[in-house]
Amino acid sequence: MSTDFKEDIKNILAQTGNSKSDVIPILQAIQNRYNFLPEEALREVCSATEITPENITGVASFYSQFRMQPAGEHIIKVCVGTACHVKGSGLVHDAFRRELDLNDGEDTDKDRKYTIEKVACLGCCTLAPVVQVDNVTYGHVSTDQTAGIIKDFEKHRLSKKKKLFRTGSGKEIEGEIRIGLGSCCVASGSDEIRQVVEEVVSKNDLQVKLKHVGCVGMCHQVPLVEIVQTNQESILYAKVIPDDVRSIVERHFQPKGLLPRLARRVTKIAENILDDRNWEGIEKYSLDVREKPVSSFLGRQVPIATEHRGGINPLDIEEYIDKGGFLALKRVLKEMNPQEVIDLVKDSGMRGRGGAGFPTGLKWEMVANQTGSPKYLICNGDEGDPGAFMDRMILESYPYRVIEGILIAAYAIGADIGYFYMRAEYPLAVSRISQALEVCREKGYIGNNILGSSFSIDLRMYQGAGAFVCGEETALIASIEGNRGFPRLRPPFPAEKGLWGAPTLVNNTETFSQIPFILRNGADRFNAIGTETSRGTKVFALAGKVARGGLIEVPMGITIREIVEEIGGGVAEGHTFKAVQIGGPSGGCIPASLADTPVDFESLGEVGAMMGSGGLVVLDERDCMVDIARYFLSFTQNESCGKCTFCRVGTKRMLDILDRLCEGKGKKGDLEELEKLSSWVKKGSLCGLGQTAPNPVQTTMRYFREEYEAHLNGVCPTGRCSALIKYSVDDRCIGCTLCAQKCPVDAIPFTPHEQHVINTDICIKCDSCRQVCPVDSIRVG
Amino acid sequence: MEKVKIKINNSTLDVPAGLTVYQAASNAGIYIPVMCENEDVDHFASCMVCLVKDAANGKLFPSCSTHVYEGMELITADEEVLEARKISLELLLSEHVGDCEAPCVTSCPAHMDIPLMNRLLANGQTAEALEVVKNDIALPAVLGRICPAPCESACRRKGIDGAVSICLLKRNSADEDLKQDEPYMPAIQKDTGKSIAIIGAGPAGLAAAYYLRIRGHKVTIYEKESRAGGDLRVPELKDKLPEEVLNQEIDRIINTGVNCKCGVSVDKKLFDALMEESDAVVLAIGAGTEHIDWGVKRVFKGFEVSKRGYQSSNPKVFAVGSAIRASKLAVRAVGQGKEVAFSVDQFLAGEKVIGEPKVFNSRFGKLSEREHIEFLKEATADLRVEPAEGLGAGLSSDEVKQEAARCMHCDCRKKDSCTLRDLSDDYEADQRSFSADSRVETEKHIQHEAIIYEPAKCIKCGICVRLTRKHKEEFGLTFIGRGFDVRIGVPFNESLSKGLTKTALLVAEACPTGALSKK
Numbered sequence A: 001m002s003t004d005f006k007e008d009i010k011n012i013l014a015q016t017g018n019s020k021s022d023v024i025p026i027l028q029a030i031q032n033r034y035n036f037l038p039e040e041a042l043r044e045v046c047s048a049t050e051i052t053p054e055n056i057t058g059v060a061s062f063y064s065q066f067r068m069q070p071a072g073e074h075i076i077k078v079c080v081g082t083a084c085h086v087k088g089s090g091l092v093h094d095a096f097r098r099e100l101d102l103n104d105g106e107d108t109d110k111d112r113k114y115t116i117e118k119v120a121c122l123g124c125c126t127l128a129p130v131v132q133v134d135n136v137t138y139g140h141v142s143t144d145q146t147a148g149i150i151k152d153f154e155k156h157r158l159s160k161k162k163k164l165f166r167t168g169s170g171k172e173i174e175g176e177i178r179i180g181l182g183s184c185c186v187a188s189g190s191d192e193i194r195q196v197v198e199e200v201v202s203k204n205d206l207q208v209k210l211k212h213v214g215c216v217g218m219c220h221q222v223p224l225v226e227i228v229q230t231n232q233e234s235i236l237y238a239k240v241i242p243d244d245v246r247s248i249v250e251r252h253f254q255p256k257g258l259l260p261r262l263a264r265r266v267t268k269i270a271e272n273i274l275d276d277r278n279w280e281g282i283e284k285y286s287l288d289v290r291e292k293p294v295s296s297f298l299g300r301q302v303p304i305a306t307e308h309r310g311g312i313n314p315l316d317i318e319e320y321i322d323k324g325g326f327l328a329l330k331r332v333l334k335e336m337n338p339q340e341v342i343d344l345v346k347d348s349g350m351r352g353r354g355g356a357g358f359p360t361g362l363k364w365e366m367v368a369n370q371t372g373s374p375k376y377l378i379c380n381g382d383e384g385d386p387g388a389f390m391d392r393m394i395l396e397s398y399p400y401r402v403i404e405g406i407l408i409a410a411y412a413i414g415a416d417i418g419y420f421y422m423r424a425e426y427p428l429a430v431s432r433i434s435q436a437l438e439v440c441r442e443k444g445y446i447g448n449n450i451l452g453s454s455f456s457i458d459l460r461m462y463q464g465a466g467a468f469v470c471g472e473e474t475a476l477i478a479s480i481e482g483n484r485g486f487p488r489l490r491p492p493f494p495a496e497k498g499l500w501g502a503p504t505l506v507n508n509t510e511t512f513s514q515i516p517f518i519l520r521n522g523a524d525r526f527n528a529i530g531t532e533t534s535r536g537t538k539v540f541a542l543a544g545k546v547a548r549g550g551l552i553e554v555p556m557g558i559t560i561r562e563i564v565e566e567i568g569g570g571v572a573e574g575h576t577f578k579a580v581q582i583g584g585p586s587g588g589c590i591p592a593s594l595a596d597t598p599v600d601f602e603s604l605g606e607v608g609a610m611m612g613s614g615g616l617v618v619l620d621e622r623d624c625m626v627d628i629a630r631y632f633l634s635f636t637q638n639e640s641c642g643k644c645t646f647c648r649v650g651t652k653r654m655l656d657i658l659d660r661l662c663e664g665k666g667k668k669g670d671l672e673e674l675e676k677l678s679s680w681v682k683k684g685s686l687c688g689l690g691q692t693a694p695n696p697v698q699t700t701m702r703y704f705r706e707e708y709e710a711h712l713n714g715v716c717p718t719g720r721c722s723a724l725i726k727y728s729v730d731d732r733c734i735g736c737t738l739c740a741q742k743c744p745v746d747a748i749p750f751t752p753h754e755q756h757v758i759n760t761d762i763c764i765k766c767d768s769c770r771q772v773c774p775v776d777s778i779r780v781g
Numbered sequence B: 001m002e003k004v005k006i007k008i009n010n011s012t013l014d015v016p017a018g019l020t021v022y023q024a025a026s027n028a029g030i031y032i033p034v035m036c037e038n039e040d041v042d043h044f045a046s047c048m049v050c051l052v053k054d055a056a057n058g059k060l061f062p063s064c065s066t067h068v069y070e071g072m073e074l075i076t077a078d079e080e081v082l083e084a085r086k087i088s089l090e091l092l093l094s095e096h097v098g099d100c101e102a103p104c105v106t107s108c109p110a111h112m113d114i115p116l117m118n119r120l121l122a123n124g125q126t127a128e129a130l131e132v133v134k135n136d137i138a139l140p141a142v143l144g145r146i147c148p149a150p151c152e153s154a155c156r157r158k159g160i161d162g163a164v165s166i167c168l169l170k171r172n173s174a175d176e177d178l179k180q181d182e183p184y185m186p187a188i189q190k191d192t193g194k195s196i197a198i199i200g201a202g203p204a205g206l207a208a209a210y211y212l213r214i215r216g217h218k219v220t221i222y223e224k225e226s227r228a229g230g231d232l233r234v235p236e237l238k239d240k241l242p243e244e245v246l247n248q249e250i251d252r253i254i255n256t257g258v259n260c261k262c263g264v265s266v267d268k269k270l271f272d273a274l275m276e277e278s279d280a281v282v283l284a285i286g287a288g289t290e291h292i293d294w295g296v297k298r299v300f301k302g303f304e305v306s307k308r309g310y311q312s313s314n315p316k317v318f319a320v321g322s323a324i325r326a327s328k329l330a331v332r333a334v335g336q337g338k339e340v341a342f343s344v345d346q347f348l349a350g351e352k353v354i355g356e357p358k359v360f361n362s363r364f365g366k367l368s369e370r371e372h373i374e375f376l377k378e379a380t381a382d383l384r385v386e387p388a389e390g391l392g393a394g395l396s397s398d399e400v401k402q403e404a405a406r407c408m409h410c411d412c413r414k415k416d417s418c419t420l421r422d423l424s425d426d427y428e429a430d431q432r433s434f435s436a437d438s439r440v441e442t443e444k445h446i447q448h449e450a451i452i453y454e455p456a457k458c459i460k461c462g463i464c465v466r467l468t469r470k471h472k473e474e475f476g477l478t479f480i481g482r483g484f485d486v487r488i489g490v491p492f493n494e495s496l497s498k499g500l501t502k503t504a505l506l507v508a509e510a511c512p513t514g515a516l517s518k519k
């Protein structure tokens, strides 16, 4: 059948190009065509192009997106992002593996129908734990729902109307309605509101979750109703009166039984809900953000990257322009020379939002001062932190703002070509940006002689292929060049020798998205926000055990406590605040006792954490810090490119120790060895991945050493580490047999009307029994 | 050519711009170790043993991949830098699955190069094999009859289908030599003018005499009995060890030019005289030292000596064999006789007495079942040969070939030229410093006609990948996978022969470890 491949590859190459730098797009196209990478196809590429077998094999096996074996018909993606991890996604993953009857090392079931994959953050952390089967997303999944999910998927797979968000029991999830039930709210009549909401919801058979949140600190605006539509930003309504409830709810959620056409109209209106001009009915109740401080959730926030959040149609360029979009670009092109732009950005105090906080203006100046030509610009949209999705949200929601920022930068440094480097798992962002680029090209914002000036630039899209390390700028460049994503030593920095050896500016997506604001409002407006050394705002993905998670944009210098308590509404469900993990796999855990630490580059560094990409996960007293450290380290270990010894072997040895601790097999001297490894991996690693990978371990060891010592003695104080706990049934058991029926390994004999007993030798600690027990009589400890 | 000024360890150098720090330092004679660096290909910065310190900010960086710039200041060997290198080696060793020396060798008290002997014997090179034997064992025909063979207990093949018959093989090579009219005579070094007195002509004393004589010293043995041999002449050994063999083999030693004074009982007076006229004295007087009061410190087992150096409380006096600790194991005494020759030499040269230099040795545990198959690739499948003519007669020359061919080549082919081993030795790296929970299984890829590939010894330095790329092999070698599990392999699972059509010897030579080695 080799003729087949010949033809296919010919067609693919016609689309992708056939030079070495096209190797990743070529592989992506081959995988699209065959659902894996058949060896014959790769050989065919080698014979039809200059690409060598060494190169194509090296690249194909580096990126996790590529499979060398055919996958099943459907892909089950279990999110093991941070928020899902702390809500137990590991157990869910195991449960699916059991359901599909997979042996070690297998990921596809016998019928080749389903392939299971772990993914990091599907971007709907509020529904954690989340599982995606093809394009259907199931939220709040528990271990006993795996069979149900597969059945539900099978059932709906063939039906035309796809409900894309469902609970594990197959019910659709449309979102969440949060009603403030703090004392002021109740006093203002929120309980009455709650009743009406419940009524409306049940009458319309809406699949929304009602959630009661505590005082959100905007007591003069009560009662408050917050609507969170799945996969969208939340919208807060203030001073709600019972009569409004019906219209608010119906505008956001589609009642059953409406004619599809009508339903679509309702949805359309809902989409524009914060656009005051378009829709009047409820406007007076929607929060006016300018009237500060109106709410803690929004009021403490300062939208710059997320300006007009929720109120702007991502792809409507006219709307963007109406709201001041491209004003900055016009001014720059007409009134400023490149050096003036650079000076202004320098004056603003802007520092890169990609993690390290390098002064943006300085970086631009370095590239501008290079004499080489061509010059390149790269927008880093690789965002690999498993608990963060700010860049994705910015790219999806504000594509024009990012493009405008890029164009300004390109003008300042004299770039000839710009690239969007986008994470593979972000298809929506890719399509939004592609469309936005198309529109910009038509309107003359991209291309030759932009807006009639002498400035020209072309912007291109490049999709990553699944490698966290490719967020690192030198690895990213290697990957665009068609190589394995090995970072290289800096200096030389990309500013001097970047893409194909030419001067290259690499900035983070969020960095670019703040640029138009700075140019439009002046350096002073921007540097008035934040602290002495960290100016402006930072976007965070707030998740974990807070009442209200989501994307937030806050001024630098805000304290962790303010974020958790005032914006996040405190720790959820009456538990106690233990720590925050900030900065993802490069960051650290900051204990509640240091909650008054301001969030800026320096202060976070002092307590051992890092701004990182902007993941912010709140942990409560049920979270095991050793488990958290292991979680992040296993992520970085798995993502290490494997180039340098300290990171490749060092992180593995660290993980060995953490695995031992979590399994109760710790040895004397393990903690000292872990400390020694941590400090050497930091000191000896070649790139930022290895240099920061020990941070989660070091901070948890620093602030929660007693938990490590307990593990060394075989005890997990929080009962999270499954090897260190036992399941049992206490005397509240009513003998209903539900647990016995649910147990996947028959560890519970079927004894109706009697107290059940768990055979701990057989028990695999899947947690199913606890979840199903109606009287909460399963003990874990 | 443009020059820049840099400072290395506080001395200022003018070096051509464009050099790496490693190159600049090397040119100036400043040593920096490297492993993944190879002058024929671009640098890669993987192994991290070349770390040096930026004096300006205290940061460590790989010198092989950093270019010099004006005003650069660096430190190439402070405590932290040295420790960093050691740690990088220890990390590599923690995942290194290879034995430098075969387990039989490490458990032989005389550290004889058993696999090399086996290979020579399998190839019919008996005389060459004997030379290898005699490098470490002065009395092989004797030991070949009486040694309990700890080497065979450690033999990797023991767990498969019976140890290689090492002891009989060694004996055969020695017996063959005893039959020769012109037997093997070691090269004797130039006369040093030093004279050494050895007291006692048992296995330890004889061995010491042999190896000291080879080094060009004037050696005299004092033996209280009428004949040399000491404990080797006890009646229990008569059956196993024919007197004729013992006499012949002792003669071989004496014939190198050793002066053996038998029937001389050394007392305090004679001892003092020997101390006076000799440059060093070796006590090999066997067990029963309780009544000797020559001013040499004793502990309850025997004379007190330095570990490995065999130096007594009197720096000029050395002690070996049962005189330091009673043992029935003649091979131990013979081994110590060899080692003390190193010590005496070091003493005479005024160096620190450390005995036979101990070299770093990578080791890994038992073979798994699957590894049996890998290791058997290098050996014949036959069962252990038992001598047809009985134990007394030993192996016939056909039997020798057949048995020696069972040896699986457990030692590393790069043991004498492996950078990882050399550096681990230099930096005193400890393979067990970082504990690994599991190890990869060894594999031996032997299909290629010229080279062998053993992935478990690979440090992922990528030199081979860069070389095959540079020389435009059609397939070459490539990295497969990433992170800890990355491997080196031929694309598309092609054979090594297809991967390495013209660069096989080149990569085997360039590989810093035994991962790729010449056959």
Ligand SMILES: Cc1cc2nc3c(=O)[nH]c(=O)nc-3n(C[C@H](O)[C@H](O)[C@H](O)COP(=O)(O)O)c2cc1C
Residues within 6 Å of the ligand: A351, A352, A353, A354, A355, A356, A357, A358, A360, A363, A380, A381, A382, A383, A384, A385, A468, A469, A470, A471, A472, A473, A474, A506, A507, A508, A509, A511, A613, A687, A688, A689
């Ligand atoms: C392991 C690793 C992952 C990274 N991932 C990202 C990323 O996803 N997005 C990003 O913008 N920068 C990432 N960076 C930082 C980039 O290397 C680079 O510093 C950044 O894109 C520069 O942009 P800025 O100056 O705007 O912050 C990462 C760095 C490391 C070491």
Ligand code: SF4
Residues within 6 Å of the ligand: A469, A486, A487, A639, A640, A641, A642, A643, A644, A645, A647, A648, A685, A686, A687, A688, A689, A690, A691
């Ligand atoms: S630190 Fe880790 S990710 Fe970075 S180069 Fe080294 S091995 Fe690769």
Ligand code: SF4
Residues within 6 Å of the ligand: A727, A742, A743, A744, A745, A746, A747, A748, A758, A762, A763, A764, A765, A766, A767, A768, A769, A770
């Ligand atoms: S007894 Fe154990 S295995 Fe059975 S359901 Fe409960 S936790 Fe799972």
Ligand code: SF4
Residues within 6 Å of the ligand: B096, B097, B098, B099, B100, B101, B361, B362, B412, B413, B414, B415, B416, B418, B419, B420, B421, B457, B513, B514, B515
């Ligand atoms: S590769 Fe080097 S360190 Fe490893 S076994 Fe061989 S000689 Fe020893």
Ligand code: SF4
Residues within 6 Å of the ligand: B102, B103, B104, B105, B114, B115, B118, B154, B155, B156, B157, B164, B166, B406, B407, B408, B409, B410, B411
């Ligand atoms: S097989 Fe050969 S090299 Fe291996 S242990 Fe036995 S004798 Fe030694």
Ligand code: SF4
Residues within 6 Å of the ligand: B457, B458, B459, B460, B461, B462, B463, B464, B465, B488, B510, B511, B512, B513, B515, B516
């Ligand atoms: S096999 Fe290749 S990568 Fe491995 S150590 Fe040898 S040269 Fe380096």
Ligand code: FES
Residues within 6 Å of the ligand: A079, A080, A081, A082, A083, A084, A085, A120, A121, A122, A123, A124, A125, A126, A128, A129, A130, A386, A387
């Ligand atoms: S959706 Fe699972 S962590 Fe975000």
Ligand code: FES
Residues within 6 Å of the ligand: B033, B034, B035, B036, B037, B044, B045, B046, B047, B048, B049, B050, B051, B062, B063, B064, B065
């Ligand atoms: S990193 Fe410099 S020699 Fe290996």
Ligand code: FES
Residues within 6 Å of the ligand: B107, B108, B109, B110, B111, B112, B143, B147, B148, B149, B150, B151, B152, B167, B170, B331
């Ligand atoms: S133990 Fe080495 S020869 Fe017997």
